[in-house]
Structures are given as C-alpha cells and as structure tokens.
Amino acid sequence: MRILHLTPGTGNFHCGSCLRDNALIKALRARGHDALMAPLYLPLVTDREVANPEIGIRVGGISLYLQQKLPWFRYVPRAVHRWLDKPERLRFAAKFMGMTSAKDLGEMALGALEGESGRQWPEWQRLIEWIRTEGKPDVVSLSNSLLMGLCPTIERDLGIPVVVSLQGEDSFLDTLIDPYREQCWAAMRSNAQHVSQFVAPSRFYAQVMQEKLGVSADKISVVYNGLDANSFGVADPDPNWPVIGYFARMIHGKGLTTLVDAFIELCRRGSVPRVKLKIGGAKTAGDEKYVNELQKKLRDAGLEKRVEWHPNVNFSDKVKFFRNLTVMSVPATYGEAFGLYILEAMASGVPVVQPEHGAFPELIAASGGGVTCTPDDPKALADALATLLQDDHQREQLTNRGLAGVRNEFSAARMAERFDAVLAQVRPS
Structure with missing residues (x-):
C-alpha cells in the first residue's frame, strides 16, 4: 500500500509527534508498505535517521504565514516561494517560534482549518496538486487534526481515504484567544465529517476528542504510540x-x-x-x-x-x-x-x-x-x-x-501493526 504521511516539522527542536511519526513510517516500511513521510511548514527534526528518502518541504511555513497576513502575496512569482522554502531560511525562521503573538497563532490555525475558504488555500492547493500528480497514494495520513482543512478537498477531488492522528491538539486550541478558539473548534467539527478514520494514542484521548469533534466512537481507533x-x-x-x-x-x-x-x-x-x-x-x-x-x-x-x-x-x-x-x-x-x-x-x-x-x-x-x-x-x-x-x-x-x-x-512494530489494521479498514477493496 502506498501511504503518504504529512508531518509538520519544527525546524530546530525535537517534538514527540515528529518522533512518533518517524518511528511509525519506518515500521510501516518494514512491513512492506510504500510509506513516505513528507514535511510541512519547517524541516523535520528527528532523533534518528529519517524514515524515507528526503522529500522537499511541501508547504513552506514562511510562504504560508505571508499568505495569511498579506492577501496580495498569492500573486508573487512562484520563484519567490521556492526561495523562501529553502531549508536554511525555514530553519532561521524557526528560531523565532514561540515569539508569535496570540492573534497570529489563532489566525494561522484557523486559516489552515478553513481549507478552501481561507487565505492560505493557494499554498495548500499546490500540495493537493502534488498529491494528485506525484504523490499518488492509496491513503493519506495526517500527523494531526490541525491539518484537517485538507480533508474535504481530498475526499471530493481525489477520492482518497484520509486517516488523521490525534496528538494532543486540544491543549493548543483551548489556549487560543477568542474568537479563534471557538471558530477553530467549529472548523474541526465540520472537517471531521470528511475523515475516513481517526487514530488516538490512548483510550483517554479518544474519549476527549470524540466529544469535542462530535463523531461516533467507532470513528476513532486507539493505536498506542511506540518506539524502538x-x-x-x-x-x-x-x-x-x-x-x-x-x-x-x-x-x-x-x-x-x-x-x-x-x-x-x-x-x-x-x-x-x-x-x-x-x-x-x-x-x-x-x-x-x-x-x-x-x-x-x-x-x-x-x-x-x-x-x-x-x-x-x-x-x-x-x-x-x-x-x-x-x-x-x-x-x-x-x-x-x-x-x-x-x-x-x-x-x-x-x-x-x-x-x-x-x-x-x-x-x-x-x-x-x-x-x-x-x-x-x-x-x-x-x-x-x-x-x-x-x-x-x-x-x-x-x-x-x-x-x-x-x-x-509499546514497540514501533506493535504500533505499525495496529496502524496497519486501521489502513486496511479504510482502503477501498
């Protein structure tokens, strides 16, 4: 099975989600899948060798930010975006994360979740086109639910099932200032209707997100995170x-x-x-x-x-x-x-x-x-x-x-085995 896993990078520090994703893709590849992890926003920082041959940044964090803040930025030549998406420039920008204003955090989160109706969509649309023409996966896997703005378009235009991992997004969304907090949760609930299956890392979190997303219990599978x-x-x-x-x-x-x-x-x-x-x-x-x-x-x-x-x-x-x-x-x-x-x-x-x-x-x-x-x-x-x-x-x-x-x-192999069962469940026969 060809699996495309989209993972936001951090640029300059390790995070649990990236480590889990890297271990998952390596273990899925060991099971015989053609599994690829593609970075978004910033370069990936993993604790071991990257799970698959390097793939360039699919959606650059600088371009995405400028598109959200400056509506006219969508009209700049593509060469400018490619220049901004160079790994060295993205890593430099990553040094300033944590200094972003509460308003900026809310705007960026909501912009991604709004999908086609948001200012960021021209950047995301390029990703959709890449998935259609080059990625060509059997299943798209999203590292976290903050990427769900992609789901309605993937479902409608590409007809590819989407599996979405849940990795503690509520602790971020609930700290956003008004009105972004409620607007983001509303967009999450709407996008959730276009997800083939959610994957939660614990029974506790499956219950939390079932209530917050307004989905049925059978829409969320529990797959414990694992490591080597x-x-x-x-x-x-x-x-x-x-x-x-x-x-x-x-x-x-x-x-x-x-x-x-x-x-x-x-x-x-x-x-x-x-x-x-x-x-x-x-x-x-x-x-x-x-x-x-x-x-x-x-x-x-x-x-x-x-x-x-x-x-x-x-x-x-x-x-x-x-x-x-x-x-x-x-x-x-x-x-x-x-x-x-x-x-x-x-x-x-x-x-x-x-x-x-x-x-x-x-x-x-x-x-x-x-x-x-x-x-x-x-x-x-x-x-x-x-x-x-x-x-x-x-x-x-x-x-x-x-x-x-x-x-x-909690081994990586056990995690991949459980995740594999979810993939088999959503892939069309």
Whole structure:
C-alpha cells in the first residue's frame, strides 16, 4: 500500500509527534508498505535517521504565514516561494517560534482549518496538486487534526481515504484567544465529517476528542504510540547520588514548575540525601525567560549546583541522559494525550512518577513501569518521589515491568501493526 504521511516539522527542536511519526513510517516500511513521510511548514527534526528518502518541504511555513497576513502575496512569482522554502531560511525562521503573538497563532490555525475558504488555500492547493500528480497514494495520513482543512478537498477531488492522528491538539486550541478558539473548534467539527478514520494514542484521548469533534466512537481507533526500545540502554545510576530526571519541552504546561517545587521540598526535608535533578528536552527562544525564572528559584534555594540542564540534545545524548537517572517525572498540568517520554524512560529502565490524570494512569497500568500521584501538588509529588527513591525493591520491580511492558505493548512494530489494521479498514477493496 502506498501511504503518504504529512508531518509538520519544527525546524530546530525535537517534538514527540515528529518522533512518533518517524518511528511509525519506518515500521510501516518494514512491513512492506510504500510509506513516505513528507514535511510541512519547517524541516523535520528527528532523533534518528529519517524514515524515507528526503522529500522537499511541501508547504513552506514562511510562504504560508505571508499568505495569511498579506492577501496580495498569492500573486508573487512562484520563484519567490521556492526561495523562501529553502531549508536554511525555514530553519532561521524557526528560531523565532514561540515569539508569535496570540492573534497570529489563532489566525494561522484557523486559516489552515478553513481549507478552501481561507487565505492560505493557494499554498495548500499546490500540495493537493502534488498529491494528485506525484504523490499518488492509496491513503493519506495526517500527523494531526490541525491539518484537517485538507480533508474535504481530498475526499471530493481525489477520492482518497484520509486517516488523521490525534496528538494532543486540544491543549493548543483551548489556549487560543477568542474568537479563534471557538471558530477553530467549529472548523474541526465540520472537517471531521470528511475523515475516513481517526487514530488516538490512548483510550483517554479518544474519549476527549470524540466529544469535542462530535463523531461516533467507532470513528476513532486507539493505536498506542511506540518506539524502538532496543535503541535505549538500561540505566545504571549511582546509588549514592540519586537523580530525578525530567525530559520534555521546558515549559510550565509539562509540569516543570511543579517538579522544581517538589525537588526544593524534597531537599528541604533531607530524607533523600544528595538527591539531584537533571532536566533535559526541547527549549526554544520563547522558553528562555521561563527557564531563567526557574533557575533563579533554584539559586535562591541554594540548589543551583544540584541541578543540570540539557536543552535540545541529539539522540545519542538523550540515550546518555537516561543512563544515570534513578526515577523520572514529567508532571504535566493538563490531560496529556500520551507522553512519549514515559516510554523512553521505561525503555531505559527508569521508573516514572506521573500525575493521576490524562493518559498517564492508562499507560502506567498497561506497562507496569511507574506510579501515580495527585496532580499539580508539589508536596504529593515529593512524597511519591521520596517513597520510590527510598525503596530499592519497588524500583527494581517497576524497572523490570516497564522494560517488558514497553517491548510488549509499546514497540514501533506493535504500533505499525495496529496502524496497519486501521489502513486496511479504510482502503477501498
């Protein structure tokens, strides 16, 4: 089966969606499919080699932005678009993401979801024509539902089934300012009627999006995200220097403030001597102020030297990052749709402590590699971390269960197998 998977790139940092997509396409190709991942907006940043031979940016982020802001930009020569879509220019533009105004974010999201009626459509229309003349897939797969503005045209003009992955879009849409928030959700519900099948990464998120999109339960299949567990080594932490890890984007929403406060509380108690905190993950220019504020808080608490920061690491450095962790926690403040970082920790033999909400209870139950605690409560998190750090036997049990759980339920091959079943369901016989 020829599968075209459209994935927005980030240009300069890793994101869970891109990592999942790359692993999925590689595993589908291993199953014999002619699966291609085509980047949109910005160049892809993956933690391993790209799944398929490089394909140029199909829809450039700079051109798309200018088309939304300047209606006359659609009339500029195509050579200008090609110049703007050069990878080096897109990577330069990516450095400024995170500084975009709330109004711009709303306008851009709505512009993409409006499809043919939006200002961005001339750019998207070129993608449609490329799919028709060169891509020629049996199935189009969209990395996330914010791309659904394409679905009505693909269904009507190309007659190709579209599978749409759901990857936590609600946490973005619900933060948009009015009137864009409701306008975007209205466009999402309208576009959802033209989707062949949705794929959710957890039962929790399938239920959330079923209600928000107004679709039936049988329109959403659950396919757990997966990874290549063999790429991670098993951690061997120093028992004399316990280390708490965090590996996700360095933002408040991922719970970094909660974890820092819990770490300060844990150090204040003195029940776990010499405990350290190791923070890694994506950091953009827009995150700099927030990170500086947390560093000041730790400095004021006299703990600056017990904390390490590892922003924007490559894959080999990420593997090394996990090797000396004793436990890990990414206590997200919202209902996380999945959390690939949980799998990465468990694949490294590191047990996790996560808040009792979102997909976390489901994933921990399926893997057996962690415990949960009260959400958004630094003291409750400090309690849970202290208990686990002081109980070698429990940590060993969680480590062994997590390693087995990731390999059995959350491998890239298992993800592709489940995704393959969805493709077989939607492809015309």
